[in-house]
Structure formats: C-alpha cells, structure tokens
Amino acid sequence: MVRxxxxxxxxxxxxxxxxxxxxxSMYVVQSGRVEVIQSTPGGETQHLAFLEAGDFFxxxxxxxxxxxxxxxxxxxxxxxxxxxxxxxxxxIREDPLLAVNLLKTMSHRIRELDAELxxxxxxxx
Amino acid sequence: xxxxxxxSVADSFADFEGNESRGFALEDGSRIAVVGGxxxxxxxxxxxxxxxxxxxxxxxxxxxxxRSFHRCGPAGCNHxxxxxxxxxxxxxxxxxxxxxxxxxxxxxxxxxxxxxxxxVAIASPVxxxxxxxxxxxxxxREGEDARLESFDGFLLGLAMDWGASIAPRLITGxxxxxxxxxxxxxxxxxxAYDLIAVATxxxxxxxxxxxxxxxxxxxPKTTRGYICEFRATEAEIREILGRSVHVFxxxxxxxxxxxxxxxxxxxxxVMVGEDIDEELVQAFLTDxxxxxxxxxxxxxCVCSCRPQINLGARKRPYGDRIVLVGDSGxxxxxKDGIGAALRTGKAAATTAIFHGVSREDFRxxxxxxxxxxARDNAVGRLMFATNEIMKKSRVTRRAILAMAQREQAxxxxxxxxxxxxxxxxxxxEPYTEMFKGTLHPGFIRHFLTxxxxxxxxxxxxxxxx
Numbered sequence: 304m305v306r307x308x309x310x311x312x313x314x315x316x317x318x319x320x321x322x323x324x325x326x327x328s329m330y331v332v333q334s335g336r337v338e339v340i341q342s343t344p345g346g347e348t349q350h351l352a353f354l355e356a357g358d359f360f361x362x363x364x365x366x367x368x369x370x371x372x373x374x375x376x377x378x379x380x381x382x383x384x385x386x387x388x389x390x391x392x393x394x395i396r397e398d399p400l401l402a403v404n405l406l407k408t409m410s411h412r413i414r415e416l417d418a419e420l421x422x423x424x425x426x427x428x
Numbered sequence: 429x430x431x432x433x434x435x436s437v438a439d440s441f442a443d444f445e446g447n448e449s450r451g452f453a454l455e456d457g458s459r460i461a462v463v464g465g466x467x468x469x470x471x472x473x474x475x476x477x478x479x480x481x482x483x484x485x486x487x488x489x490x491x492x493x494x495r496s497f498h499r500c501g502p503a504g505c506n507h508x509x510x511x512x513x514x515x516x517x518x519x520x521x522x523x524x525x526x527x528x529x530x531x532x533x534x535x536x537x538x539x540x541x542x543x544x545x546x547x548v549a550i551a552s553p554v555x556x557x558x559x560x561x562x563x564x565x566x567x568x569r570e571g572e573d574a575r576l577e578s579f580d581g582f583l584l585g586l587a588m589d590w591g592a593s594i595a596p597r598l599i600t601g602x603x604x605x606x607x608x609x610x611x612x613x614x615x616x617x618x619x620a621y622d623l624i625a626v627a628t629x630x631x632x633x634x635x636x637x638x639x640x641x642x643x644x645x646x647x648p649k650t651t652r653g654y655i656c657e658f659r660a661t662e663a664e665i666r667e668i669l670g671r672s673v674h675v676f677x678x679x680x681x682x683x684x685x686x687x688x689x690x691x692x693x694x695x696x697x698v699m700v701g702e703d704i705d706e707e708l709v710q711a712f713l714t715d716x717x718x719x720x721x722x723x724x725x726x727x728x729c730v731c732s733c734r735p736q737i738n739l740g741a742r743k744r745p746y747g748d749r750i751v752l753v754g755d756s757g758x759x760x761x762x763k764d765g766i767g768a769a770l771r772t773g774k775a776a777a778t779t780a781i782f783h784g785v786s787r788e789d790f791r792x793x794x795x796x797x798x799x800x801x802a803r804d805n806a807v808g809r810l811m812f813a814t815n816e817i818m819k820k821s822r823v824t825r826r827a828i829l830a831m832a833q834r835e836q837a838x839x840x841x842x843x844x845x846x847x848x849x850x851x852x853x854x855x856x857e858p859y860t861e862m863f864k865g866t867l868h869p870g871f872i873r874h875f876l877t878x879x880x881x882x883x884x885x886x887x888x889x890x891x892x893x
Contacts, residue, residue, distance in 0.1 A: 308529060308532070308535045308557060309517060309527060309532055309535045309557050309558060309560055310535070310556060310557060310558070311556045311557070329522075331521040331522070331526065333521075333526060334529065356526060357524065357526050359521070359522075384517065384518070384521050384556070384558065385518075385556055385558075386518040386521060386522055387518065390515050390518050390519070391518065391519075391522055394515075394519050394522075397771070397797070397800065398771070398774060398775070398778075400479075400774070400778060401519070401522060401523065404522065404523055404524050405522065
C-alpha cells in the first residue's frame with residue numbers, strides 16, 4: 304500500500320501485457336509512461352506509441368476474444384490500473400454511454416492508422 | 429452476454445419531438461440548478477455538460493454548495509467514511525476520470541477481518557491497489573497542516589472544467605410559478621430554472637423544502653452511522669494498522685459492522701448499527717478485539733459525527749423539472765454510496781439531455797437505474813439478516829473464519845468465502861452477485877465441511893494468517 308497510489312507499479316522495461324497472450328482486461332495508465340511495441344513476423348520490434356496518465360490500452364480484449372496484438376511495457380517507473388472485463392461489461396450493459404468513451408479513443412486510433420497508411424502508400428508510389 | 433433492450437434512436441427522437449411540443453426538452457439557454465456539490469451533484473453536472481457539448485447544446489449549470497471543500501472539519505465535510513470501491517475506481521478510470529495521487533490518501537489491497545474467534549487477512553484477488561481511501565472534504569478538524577486534498581473538491585473541479593458555476597448561496601425556498609422551479613435565497617433574491625437536480629443527501633435542511641411539492645416526495649428510511657477520525661503520526665498509524673483496512677464482525681447488541689481505514693496520519697473509524705449512541709460507540713471501542721488491533725488510549729479522536737444514512741429508496745425521486753440524485757433519492761445499502769451517486773447522477777443527466785425533464789421522462793429513463801439499486805439492496809438486506817443470524821453462533825463464526833483462512837493459505841484455492849467477505853466489505857460487487865456466489869456448490873460444500881470441523885473444541889482466538 305503506497306500513499307496516493309492506485310493500480311500496480313511496474314519498473315522500467317517490465318511487461319504489462321505481452322503480444323500473443325490471451326487477454327481478459329484492459330488497462331489505464333495512472334502515472335508515468337508505457338511503451339507499446341509490436342514484433343513483426345521477421346522478428347523485428349517496432350515502436351508503436353507511448354501512452355501516459357489517463358490513456359488506456361488492451362481494450363480490444365474487452366470486445367473480442369483475440370490474442371494481444373502488441374506488447375506494452377513500462378518506460379521508466381509506471382503505475383497502471385487493471386480493469387476487469389466482467390466489471391466493465393456489466394456496467395456497459397447498465398450504461399451503454401460508458402462505451403462511448405472507449406469508442407472515442409478507438410476511433411482516434413483508427414484515424415491515426417489511416418493517416419499512417421496514407422503516408423506509407425504515398426512513400427511507396 | 430445478453431444486453432437488455434435500450435431505447436432506440438427513433439425512441440429518443442420521438443421523445444425529443446414530444447417533449448419539445450410540451451416544453452420539457454432542454455434547449456440552448458436552458459438553466460439547470462444543482463443543489464448540493466457532493467459527488468452526486470458533481471457527477472450529474474459533469475455528465476450533463478459533457479453530453480450537452482456532444483450534442484451541441486448550450487446550457488447553464490449552477491451548483492449551489494455553501495460548504496468549502498478547502499476547509500477542514502465540519503465546514504468542509506460530507507460525513508462519509510471515504511472509501512471508493514474497487515469497481516468504482518475501475519469505472520471512473522474507464523470514464524476517463526483518473527484520481528490524482530494528491531486526493532487518494534491510500535491505495536488499499538487487503539482487508540483484515542476481526543472476530544472474537546480469530547482474524548483473517550484477505551488480499552485483493554488481483555494483488556493490485558484498486559480501492560481508494562480518501563477524504564470527501566479537506567480532512568478532519570485540526571487537519572490543516574496535513575496537506576490533504578478533497579475528493580469532493582476534485583469532482584467539483586471536473587464539473588467546473590466543463591463550465592459549471594459554483595454559487596455558495598443559501599437557498600431558503602422553492603416556488604413553482606407556471607410549473608417552473610424558482611429558487612429563493614436568503615437575500616430575498618430569486619432565480620428561475622428549467623430543471624432542479626437535488627443532490628443534498630439526507631443530512632440537509634433543503635430536503636424539507638420539498639415536502640409541499642405536489643409529487644409528494646416521501647423521505648427514505650434512514651439510520652445513524654458513526655464516523656470518527658483518530659490522529660497520530662503516519663509511522664504510528666502504519667505500525668498499529670499495518671497496510672490494511674480492518675473490519676470487525678462482533679456480537680455487540682445493535683452492532684452491524686465497523687471498519688478502521690488508515691489514511692496517512694489519520695485513521696477513520698466507520699460504524700454501522702441500529703440507533704448508534706454513545707453507549708454503542710464505547711462498547712465497540714473498548715471491546716477487547718478492537719483494543720487488540722487499535723488501542724484508542726494511544727491515539728486521540730480529533731473529529732466525530734453521527735450522520736444519517738439512507739437505508740432505502742424514495743418512492744419517486746423525480747417530478748416535472750425536478751430529480752433527486754445520490755443519497756437524496758436512492759443509494760446502495762451501507763456501501764459504495766459514491767458509486768450510487770455516479771449511477772443515478774449519470775442516469776439523470778442522460779435523461780435530461782436525450783429525453784427531457786418531465787416526470788414521465790424521468791420515470792421511463794432515470795427510475796430504472798434507481799430500481800436496479802433498490803432491488804439489489806433487497807438482496808443486501810437478506811444477506812445482512814443472514815449474517816446477523818450467523819454471527820450469533822460461535823460455531824458458524826469459527827466456520828466462516830476457518831474457511832477464509834484456509835482459502836488464503838492455499839495457493840490456487842477457489843476463494844469462495846474470501847470473495848464473499850471481500851465484496852461484502854469493499855462494496856465492489858452487487859449484492860445479487862454475492863448472493864449467487866453463496867449458492868455455488870463449492871461454497872456450500874466447503875462451508876458445510878468447515879461447519880463440521882468447527883463443532884470440535886478449539887483454542888480461543890488465532891492470529892492472522
């Protein structure tokens with residue numbers, strides 16, 4: 304129990320979720336910074352994003368039973384709160400507007416991916 | 429997972445058109461008064477303004493709150509134990525509300541249950557600090573130097589960030605000229621509104637002003653709780669209470685349960701029972717089990733109160749252009765009042781923005797959220813009544829303790845009793861879910877085995893595992 308702290312503490316480089324594992328929770332960064340990375344089929348590791356306090360990740364596990372698409376690890380000391388699938392889905396059933404907050408972030412990420420894809424296509428032509 | 433039918437877009441549009449013609453829809457320039465700036469009032473205002481922004485509706489929200497959450501003691505207090513449940517911490521995070529470290533006095537990951545037959549420490553099922561111990565106001569009397577930050581002040585700040593105005597005025601009356609609410613103030617001024625959200629809890633005089641309302645608001649059944657703040661140094665509190673919240677299940681007459689929550693250099697004692705008076709408080713504080721955990725002769729009490737606690741639901745916490753949210757209307761039995769404030773506040777805000785502010789709108793879209801809480805409370809009453817019966821027998825007390833101790837000591841054991849105790853005390857799960865857990869064949873089998881073992885004579889009081 305640490306004064307003023309919620310969630311779990313992770314040290315620099317420590318994995319919070321691992322690509323390929325089955326997930327049952329999503330996570331919200333409480334403090335510090337985490338890094339999202341992805342292993343390519345060729346074995347290379349690609350940096351995807353840094354997330355900070357208030358950002359969430361792993362939300363795809365809430366809506367579909369797929370393996371984690373990326374690894375998330377602490378970048379420096381970070382504190383992260385786990386949100387149970389059951390708790391969240393029960394609440395979304397009562398209050399569907401709760402899902403809007405998640406949809407906003409997912410929509411924002413799709414928009415970013417679209418922009419990156421356009422850039423890649425532009426660079427390839 | 430099955431999803432219940434929600435109102436469709438077509439339903440909402442039909443409501444919106446119907447209400448426009450009757451004048452019950454909020455429109456640009458509508459004015460909303462929120463009476464009470466505790467969690468229910470702040471959540472209602474925050475969601476109302478956020479949703480209004482999403483649909484490009486320009487409304488004004490005035491929150492009437494005479495207290496200042498920057499002041500210590502009764503002047504800035506909301507008379508509450510100050511625990512945000514595990515499920516609520518998660519829901520707030522999913523809503524995008526991250527509690528700052530300055531507001532959370534302690535992140536909690538274990539509870540210790542104390543009975544006359546022994547103790548058991550129950551760890552969080554996820555080994556994570558997901559319960560927040562905090563101060564609703566700015567801390568207890570004489571806490572000016574402790575640099576505490578108020579949870580209620582933080583929530584009020586969120587509502588203000590979305591455009592709510594704070595009015596520290598005293599409301600002396602409410603009139604309904606032409607069916608619209610008009611608040612009257614101590615300086616003889618008045619102000620008309622399109623909607624009044626009452627979020628005063630049950631410890632305010634404002635609620636009496638509604639007695640003459642044609643909707644006939646019937647007060648909910650209440651009881652008195654007891655809250656006391658003890659102060660020592662942070663090191664002493666840590667030495668005495670360790671890193672857990674301590675819960676007591678004792679056989680003192682009229683006593684339901686009590687918890688001691690460490691918060692830095694303070695420890696909050698919260699007690700629930702029947703008609704709590706000085707005699708019951710002393711019986712608890714001087715009980716040998718309590719003294720063995722928390723020697724009150726070493727730590728002085730600096731602030732105490734006996735607030736009223738809502739035990740039930742108002743029959744109809746709404747009317748045309750008025751809605752009662754949080755404790756003023758419906759709350760969860762003994763637990764998670766802040767969670768109920770979020771649920772009812774958001775349901776009322778959603779109704780006002782997407783449906784309208786008529787009595788019928790609130791009946792159709794707000795009342796179901798209140799009824800869900802009230803139905804769950806009925807199951808909660810059954811569970812507390814069962815607990816009361818179980819508590820009376822030393823054999824059943826020993827069985828409960830032995831089962832929980834065994835689960836905590838065995839890696840990989842399914843924590844039937846531990847989960848029940850954890851959820852009963854933390855308020856994380858609905859009572860209905862806890863009740864379902866007690867019907868699990870594994871729970872029944874293990875409890876009967878523990879019951880049989882408890883019939884054998886044993887030494888008194890074992891230490892925590």
